[in-house]
Amino acid sequence: MTTSDNPFAGYGGRIATDDGVYSQSEVGLANRNSGNLLETLALDVTPTGLHYLLIHFDVPLIDPAAHRLTFSGAFDAPFELGLDDIRALPQVTLPVTLECAGNGRSGLSPRSHSMPWMYEAVGTSEWTGTPLRPLIERAGPKDDAVEIAFLGEDYGFDKGVGHHFGRSLTMAQIAELDVMLVHSMNGQPLLPQHGAPLRLIVPGWYGMASVKWLGKIEALTTPFDGFQQVRTYRFRENDEDPGRPVTEMRVKSLMVPPGVPDWSSRKRWLEPGPVTLVGRAWSGGGVSVSKVEVELDGEWREARLDRRAGPYAWTRWSCDWTATPGVHLLRCRATDANGNVQPLDPPWDVSGFANNSAQKVFVFVADS
């Protein structure tokens, strides 16, 4: 099927709706894709089932016993593995913070028609599997191999183009990154929606690289031209811009909204007096967070940082505040060890990728 003979070609405008007003199909995406609940940022590990989900097509329901991972293409020694083979290889468990590249899209104006994330598309899980690199070495990429493509079993259409979800990494990225082939999450076999029975985890990168329902690993002698590599997940100034690839996560922080919520507005109510604000901060590529600041009553105050659980896990922060009656706007921003600082306003991108601007939390503090 080509682009022209199907009804999905051109569905969804670049800019679908006015600010603060959402379309039926955006709400459909919000009902399907789910984020964490910000109150669970209090926990080191996001509870299973609350890790965010961004699922492009349908979840394929795969029989783990029959599943085979094939290494094909420009390899000298292509082979395939079953789940038991992978479990028999050296096993590693790694806490990894993953964030969706589209997290924060709703904060941009104008907004791209896609999943309308606010703050919630981030989570940390303990992933268990085997390092990818030794398996690539075993398959032996030919001298003219330039990239390795990772293809999922999920299939569908985007902008009229039918494709399996797929992504690639260059040979240099394979050599540098701690990529894992993962079969378990938080000590349990992967759930169907998280990529069962096998997925990739690319620590330090936005989530699109961590291909779920992984079925094929293919060595390529020309750069991968899959839809999800060249048509989406690129930073672009405008629709004509060919763009630059989205890769490592940008430095970011979030806080647990203090006090208790109103059901429908999610505004917060708090008793006056001392309160300890807590949250999480992270950056990409294994870079540590060096500072978190919290804006309290117009003043940026430095938060305490805990030690993170590993090079790819978020850092817990905390900061004391004495809440006084009235309405307060709280914000937090992180700085990483490379000196990158979260901006206060969203960085522009036509697709709304990688919005790492400071979170805003409105709090109403009652009279004492």
Place this chain on the structure above:
Amino acid sequence: MTTSDNPFAGYGGRIATDDGVYSQSEVGLANRNSGNLLETLALDVTPTGLHYLLIHFDVPLIDPAAHRLTFSGAFDAPFELGLDDIRALPQVTLPVTLECAGNGRSGLSPRSHSMPWMYEAVGTSEWTGTPLRPLIERAGPKDDAVEIAFLGEDYGFDKGVGHHFGRSLTMAQIAELDVMLVHSMNGQPLLPQHGAPLRLIVPGWYGMASVKWLGKIEALTTPFDGFQQVRTYRFRENDEDPGRPVTEMRVKSLMVPPGVPDWSSRKRWLEPGPVTLVGRAWSGGGVSVSKVEVELDGEWREARLDRRAGPYAWTRWSCDWTATPGVHLLRCRATDANGNVQPLDPPWDVSGFANNSAQKVFVFVADS
């Protein structure tokens, strides 16, 4: 704090937005609350983490070891139990289909400002715990007790009123319903978002009765006047109507959308030829489904029904279809053993409760 001195009073109109256009706060609710993925209707048990979540306030993070369930109020022999005590009682595992009372709200016009569910707020889990009735009998309701109230640890505001989520059942309902005190879901301890460490399950009723994070069971000598009992979860013709309580689930069916999706519109694409449509159907109060019909090319055809896993579990159905090129609208409707039939148009309710009208699935079948 009273209704008048806080900023949430009156937040959110009865009718918030125009049809097909949603507000920022509705999308915020859609990002927080999550539904199942319709493709997993192929499975008898909804994967853990994909069971729908409707969470009024924040998830309370409770230490299971310290948690106590208290029986108080108009009981002759009030007592309290820890988790170990409850696990030492007779244990039952029951597959129960739960649906949110607000499921389908987005199908109504005009629409109430609340969680904008389409079809996805339903799931089936295997719940393990102990029957409630013997514990109520042990506590001994006094002769003038008329209701038993169930109070969660979650607290917040709705329409300016601060309250713990709470619901009640009458003494007659306690005697009739197979209510369970539940600590496990699908063979694992409850996850925080599903009510850990202890929740109620009221089989056959909409989900609001199955109180999560259960902390207190209180016998009352007058009907419970909690917000979630008298202000919400009532069928009303208009805003002045005092209404009738929402209780048992209405008969309903859903299908797995056939073929593959377009990412953003969720429209379906299918090859021409034979396809087996599958789905689930259920009703309330333990009543069985007697018939499922599927509308195919303008003709209602009767589906095959599998045997359900128990009196409170949904029924699998299937129906063969030969897909021909073109655009098709598929619908399904169920009839229960009491003769209740799903309507084709949504039944009116000002809050959008219990919309059990037939699901519509648009499918594009390619030329062969």
